[in-house]
Amino acid sequence: MAKAELMDFDEAIEKYEVVIGLEVHVELNTNTKMFCGCANEFGEQPNTNVCPVCLGLPGALPVVNGKAVEYSIAIGLALNCSIAGDGRFARKNYFYPDLSKNFQTSQYDEPIAYEGQLEVPVASGKVYNVAIERAHMEEDAGKLSHVGGVGRIQGAEYSLVDFNRAGVPLVEIVTKPIFDSGAEAPELASAYVRQIREIVKAMDVSDARMERGNVRCDANVSLRPKGQQRLGTRTETKNVNSLRSVENAVRYEIQRQAAILAAGDEITQETRHWHEDKKYTSAGRPKSDADDYRYFPEPDLVPVQPTEELIEEIRTRLPENPASRRARLQQEWSLSDNEFRDIVNSDLLDEVDSTVSLGVSAQSAKKWWTGEIARIANLEGKEITELSVTPEDVAEIEKMISAGKLNDRLAREALSGVIAGEGSVAEVVSARGLEVVSDDGALTAAVDKALAEQPDVLEKIRAGKEQAAGAIIGSVMKEMRGQADAGRVRELILERAKS
Amino acid sequence: MSEITPENVRHLASLARILVTDEEVEKLAKELDVIVESVAMVKGAVSDDTPATSHPIPMSNVYREDVVKPSLSQQQALSNAPDQADGKFKVNAILDEE
Numbered sequence: 394m395a396k397a398e399l400m401d402f403d404e405a406i407e408k409y410e411v412v413i414g415l416e417v418h419v420e421l422n423t424n425t426k427m428f429c430g431c432a433n434e435f436g437e438q439p440n441t442n443v444c445p446v447c448l449g450l451p452g453a454l455p456v457v458n459g460k461a462v463e464y465s466i467a468i469g470l471a472l473n474c475s476i477a478g479d480g481r482f483a484r485k486n487y488f489y490p491d492l493s494k495n496f497q498t499s500q501y502d503e504p505i506a507y508e509g510q511l512e513v514p515v516a517s518g519k520v521y522n523v524a525i526e527r528a529h530m531e532e533d534a535g536k537l538s539h540v541g542g543v544g545r546i547q548g549a550e551y552s553l554v555d556f557n558r559a560g561v562p563l564v565e566i567v568t569k570p571i572f573d574s575g576a577e578a579p580e581l582a583s584a585y586v587r588q589i590r591e592i593v594k595a596m597d598v599s600d601a602r603m604e605r606g607n608v609r610c611d612a613n614v615s616l617r618p619k620g621q622q623r624l625g626t627r628t629e630t631k632n633v634n635s636l637r638s639v640e641n642a643v644r645y646e647i648q649r650q651a652a653i654l655a656a657g658d659e660i661t662q663e664t665r666h667w668h669e670d671k672k673y674t675s676a677g678r679p680k681s682d683a684d685d686y687r688y689f690p691e692p693d694l695v696p697v698q699p700t701e702e703l704i705e706e707i708r709t710r711l712p713e714n715p716a717s718r719r720a721r722l723q724q725e726w727s728l729s730d731n732e733f734r735d736i737v738n739s740d741l742l743d744e745v746d747s748t749v750s751l752g753v754s755a756q757s758a759k760k761w762w763t764g765e766i767a768r769i770a771n772l773e774g775k776e777i778t779e780l781s782v783t784p785e786d787v788a789e790i791e792k793m794i795s796a797g798k799l800n801d802r803l804a805r806e807a808l809s810g811v812i813a814g815e816g817s818v819a820e821v822v823s824a825r826g827l828e829v830v831s832d833d834g835a836l837t838a839a840v841d842k843a844l845a846e847q848p849d850v851l852e853k854i855r856a857g858k859e860q861a862a863g864a865i866i867g868s869v870m871k872e873m874r875g876q877a878d879a880g881r882v883r884e885l886i887l888e889r890a891k892s
Numbered sequence: 893m894s895e896i897t898p899e900n901v902r903h904l905a906s907l908a909r910i911l912v913t914d915e916e917v918e919k920l921a922k923e924l925d926v927i928v929e930s931v932a933m934v935k936g937a938v939s940d941d942t943p944a945t946s947h948p949i950p951m952s953n954v955y956r957e958d959v960v961k962p963s964l965s966q967q968q969a970l971s972n973a974p975d976q977a978d979g980k981f982k983v984n985a986i987l988d989e990e
């Protein structure tokens with residue numbers, strides 16, 4: 394599919410006001426599904442976590458998972474929403490093969506949580522107050538895979554459906570339109586999703602792994618000429634599965650729509666799909682009859698009426714909110730604004746926090762996560778959470794460095810081995826033979842060899858120029874493939890020079 | 893005095909994926925009209941302060957414990973499927989997206 398014409402981003406921002414709206418779906422990590430006792434598990438054999446309810450067999454009766462209601466209330470409270478004292482489920486009717494019942498059990502005019510707000514800081518230091526319209530409970534659909542053709546939807550010969558995910562509890566969080574973010578709109582969108590992810594992760598109501606679809610974002614974007622009151626026609630970009638994608642997709646839509654408007658054409662109101670590999674959106678279904686969902690109250694489920702006591706009890710159980718947690722951590726770690734923002738913007742707060750709690754200094758933990766690990770993730774085009782490296786691994790490496798068993802270079806090599814899936818730090822170090830050599834026998838031999846090869850350097854050292862030892866250390870390091878204990882080598886050289 | 897037009901019926905039928913003949917459209921329009929009128933009558937009988945009643949039985953907060961119950965086997969799940977492959981339901985390719 395051909396890429397659309399794009400306007401330069403800065404020019405687009407100059408000419409148009411950007412309005413964005415975000416819908417985030419959070420998959421809850423309850424043990425069971427929303428309306429039946431099937432296990433809520435990822436990656437099982439297809440169609441094994443299914444029953445008459447989630448397969449939509451005739452006559453099957455749903456019963457609400459009480460835990461999912463509590464989790465939804467917790468999310469609402471964390472987003473500073475009001476909680477509905479009387480809420481209901483509704484049927485959203487449409488046909489799609491991944492929807493077993495031909496309707497999705499959702500909430501319509503009586504969501505469990507409404508009218509909230511979330512403060513979202515961005516890199517410039519500006520804090521946006523994002524207004525939340527609602528957060529409602531619903532269920533996930535099954536998973537479709539397309540067979541034949543080129544593996545994409547288009548040209549597929551047939552599709553296969555696995556209903557293990559059908560009925561998994563979801564909370565959909567919808568913002569009000571966000572104005573005035575201008576050039577920061579793409580960054581704000583991803584910072585907002587990151588914050589939602591942080592919140593649900595901290596509350597442990599979701600596994601919050603975007604690469605697994607636990608947190609998904611649909612991004613609405615519209616533009617209007619500066620000064621115009623009426624909102625422009627919007628598009629809704631789906632399939633935005635990473636924080637990077639959220640930012641890229643919003644940026645792309647701004648540039649695409651700006652080019653269309655500047656050419657005097659109209660934006661088609663439609664769903665678009667984001668392609669992270671090639672960094673563009675393609676047109677999906679236009680808004681049509683199919684969006685006439687004919688919502689009506691779900692007759693098989695009774696109203697959800699949480700008591701004040703329950704709501705207050707859940708409120709007392711809420712963990713520290715991310716903003717105050719960040720303030721606390723920055724102070725505890727004695728990091729500068731810039732250093733700390735580096736961690737937050739790389740979405741590594743949890744990783745650094747866990748690493749620090751394993752006894753590593755904040756500076757070192759930051760250095761590993763935002764340095765070498767981020768570099769490798771970037772190189773492989775992955776999210777850091779997708780790499781198989783844990784805070785425990787980083788702590789282990791730091792421990793070996795302090796014990797003099799690894800130097801910086803060897804530590805980086807050990808890390809890349811762990812990320813390559815070669816095993817634990819200890820296993821990689823032993824398999825690749827990475828440990829620093831501090832055994833005097835081997836080191837002395839290498840030192841003697843280097844001194845014999847460079848008698849002029851030896852003379853200089855003897856004449857009192859100790860810094861000349863650097864050249865010998867270099868040769869020894871080269872000889873020992875970087876695995877010599879540099880401090881010990883230096884001592885040996887000086888000892889030899891004096892003898 | 894009919895409020896439901898044949899066009900309304902055709903629209904609803906297409907949303908519900910039901911094929912209707914012209915004859916059926918005429919008949920259904922009349923029947924739906926009666927239903928709409930009946931509802932209008934009920935509407936007229938209640939005052940503004942009567943809450944909407946989606947659930948006639950005064951019952952709320954019926955919940956299930958979050959405890960896993962046995963599911964069907966894959967074989968059972970697929971036993972009524974018109975077609976299947978790789979343990980999944982096989983359906984026509986979806987062509988209206990992308």
Ligand SMILES: [Zn+2]
Nearest residue numbers: 429431444447
């Ligand atoms: Zn089930």
